[in-house]
Amino acid sequence: MRPNPTLADLPLRPELVGEEPYGAPQLDVPVCLNVNENPYPPSAATLTDMAEAIRAAAYHRYPDREFTRLRGQLADYLGHGLGVENVWAANGSNEVMTHVLGAFGGPGRRVLSFTPTYSMYPEYARNTHTAYVTAPRRADFTLDAELALGAIAEHDPSVVLITTPNNPTGTTTPLAVVEEVLAGTDAIVVVDEAYQEFSRTPGATALSLLPRYGNLVVSRTMSKAFAFAGGRLGYLAAAPAVVDACRIVRLPYHLSAQTQAVASVALAHADEMLARVDDLRAARDDLVASSRELGFEVVDSDANFAL
Numbered sequence: 001m002r003p004n005p006t007l008a009d010l011p012l013r014p015e016l017v018g019e020e021p022y023g024a025p026q027l028d029v030p031v032c033l034n035v036n037e038n039p040y041p042p043s044a045a046t047l048t049d050m051a052e053a054i055r056a057a058a059y060h061r062y063p064d065r066e067f068t069r070l071r072g073q074l075a076d077y078l079g080h081g082l083g084v085e086n087v088w089a090a091n092g093s094n095e096v097m098t099h100v101l102g103a104f105g106g107p108g109r110r111v112l113s114f115t116p117t118y119s120m121y122p123e124y125a126r127n128t129h130t131a132y133v134t135a136p137r138r139a140d141f142t143l144d145a146e147l148a149l150g151a152i153a154e155h156d157p158s159v160v161l162i163t164t165p166n167n168p169t170g171t172t173t174p175l176a177v178v179e180e181v182l183a184g185t186d187a188i189v190v191v192d193e194a195y196q197e198f199s200r201t202p203g204a205t206a207l208s209l210l211p212r213y214g215n216l217v218v219s220r221t222m223s224k225a226f227a228f229a230g231g232r233l234g235y236l237a238a239a240p241a242v243v244d245a246c247r248i249v250r251l252p253y254h255l256s257a258q259t260q261a262v263a264s265v266a267l268a269h270a271d272e273m274l275a276r277v278d279d280l281r282a283a284r285d286d287l288v289a290s291s292r293e294l295g296f297e298v299v300d301s302d303a304n305f306a307l
Helices: 044-056 068-078 092-104 121-127 145-155 175-183 206-212 240-249 257-268 277-293
Strands: 087-090 110-115 131-136 159-163 188-192 216-221 234-238
Touching (some): 044 257, 068 087, 087 240, 092 159, 092 240, 110 145, 145 175, 175 206, 206 216, 206 234, 234 240
Parallel strands (some): 159 188
Antiparallel strands (some): 087 234, 216 234
């Protein structure tokens, strides 16, 4: 092989031929909207505590492989009677989803989602050798149990992805629909609640269904409402056996001591970190109303963006 090969020269896996690296544009602009970040940074006091936590981290030692303290803090934040054994975390919800598909997807298995939806799902599937299949949402971008269960019967997936509030539409799926889907399948049902804190009814979460359904996984992130996108911390809540399945496929010490330390500080300051969520919710509603006044068709949104 020549000294400076191109991708075409390399012995790539067949399904990677012609693909390009993921790349939501990283733009140097006065107002950045394209990755749905929280525009308000943590306070100076919180940043000081984060810096101290970084300074105190033991760089010469491996981090806590099970990050037990952090999982306990996440369980406390989520509530609903959850404990350490119910929570898993990784470097962003991206890695959390890779763990889920690494455990429950794979060759000969399918993951089902409902389009339009998050553009990274097919990449998670591809990278875990899982077939990616979809079913279209209703014309108003909603999802109901009849549609979902029909697609499950057609495709026989091992994992089902229900994104609520959905990216890029901002629409939510009612808990009654989620419960009917859970009752109608033995597949792992991942309810991706990355934007749940921005919902008009943030308490209407699939976390309330966990005591009744062992096939439910609720995925969350600290990147959006927590203003912690640079910290890279995503997490899930599920039955302890689901967490153990993720522990099987994770890489050892996948969460650095620094990530654990800073995320722990962010959770300790949760009220402050989430203080601007109400402002962002109001700004979203103003944007929807003013855009309609300008003649645009805008979908009602429960996220921090609008389609």
